[in-house]
Amino acid sequence: MRRVNLSNKSMNKISSLEETKQAFPFSVPSNERAKNPYIHLHQRKRTWTPVKVTADALMPEAEEVIQRALALRCLEIPVGDFIEQAMKGDLPDEEGCIDLLKSNVEDEEKHDIALNFAAQAHKVPDRIEKEAQHICKTWLELDRHPVLKAVVLERSVFFVLLPIFRALGDTGLRTTSADISRDEQTHVAANSLVCEALGLKGDKTINALRRATVSWVLKPLQGQADNKYLSSNFWLASSDSLYANGKAEGLGETRASRMPAFFETNSVNLPQYA
Ligand SMILES: [Fe+2]
Numbered sequence: 001m002r003r004v005n006l007s008n009k010s011m012n013k014i015s016s017l018e019e020t021k022q023a024f025p026f027s028v029p030s031n032e033r034a035k036n037p038y039i040h041l042h043q044r045k046r047t048w049t050p051v052k053v054t055a056d057a058l059m060p061e062a063e064e065v066i067q068r069a070l071a072l073r074c075l076e077i078p079v080g081d082f083i084e085q086a087m088k089g090d091l092p093d094e095e096g097c098i099d100l101l102k103s104n105v106e107d108e109e110k111h112d113i114a115l116n117f118a119a120q121a122h123k124v125p126d127r128i129e130k131e132a133q134h135i136c137k138t139w140l141e142l143d144r145h146p147v148l149k150a151v152v153l154e155r156s157v158f159f160v161l162l163p164i165f166r167a168l169g170d171t172g173l174r175t176t177s178a179d180i181s182r183d184e185q186t187h188v189a190a191n192s193l194v195c196e197a198l199g200l201k202g203d204k205t206i207n208a209l210r211r212a213t214v215s216w217v218l219k220p221l222q223g224q225a226d227n228k229y230l231s232s233n234f235w236l237a238s239s240d241s242l243y244a245n246g247k248a249e250g251l252g253e254t255r256a257s258r259m260p261a262f263f264e265t266n267s268v269n270l271p272q273y274a
């Protein structure tokens with residue numbers, strides 16, 4: 001915790017950390033100014049509006065992988081539904097938790113709108129949409145806590161798809177990706193806190209579904225290509241690492257999203273990734 005430098009005279013007057021924070025509100029980091037991590041996460045949100053994008057030509061090798069990644073937008077609303085479902089059950093009894101989760105559900109509606117614009121522009125074939133729907137159904141049917149399903153999808157699937165849009169997409173996709181990425185950082189942090197509080201952990205089954213989902217997106221790519229962004233091994237390894245460690249060293253663009261995995265989370269560290 002950062003210490004505030006106080007003269008002896010001041011120290012006599014200000015005896016506790018709480019009083020110090022009140023006396024010098026701007027001299028402590030924003031995550032310490034907020035009452036708890038949920039309130040901090042809510043305060044650092046930034047509003048944005050989905051924009052209708054146009055499609056530029058993509059590298060021929062990247063076209064189908066982008067279409068598959070866009071088809072998985074069908075998971076945005078279900079992730080919001082998972083959080084709504086969770087709000088009907090036990091959640092950490094912490095001020096700001098429910099408000100943050102409600103606002104995260106609204107974000108998912110916005111992600112759906114933004115990605116629908118992108119999907120229209122890039123003309124995702126019906127065949128791909130249907131396969132994505134099947135994957136979505138499998139996630140819906142998976143009998144795990146809804147917050148666990150949400151955090152695994154956001155951390156180790158969406159945090160791979162969003163950099164794919166940035167690395168292989170056009171200007172519109174890069175904009176959409178940047179807007180959504182910031183929200184998802186907040187969602188992953190919030191859902192990780194909830195998972196930690198409720199003692200929810202990943203397991204073989206959810207991990208296998210995570211891997212199958214990402215592998216389906218990557219199917220059109222070669223295992224190893226000269227351009228690392230066209231190598232399925234690169235993206236799959238990133239997803240594996242995000243799932244296991246909460247970070248992927250290879251994804252420089254997603255540096256801001258690095259954080260401990262939900263099963264090794266220490267809530268003290270969580271709000272510091274801004
Ligand atoms: Fe989302």
Ligand SMILES: [Fe+2]
Nearest residue numbers: 079154184187
């Ligand atoms: Fe999300």
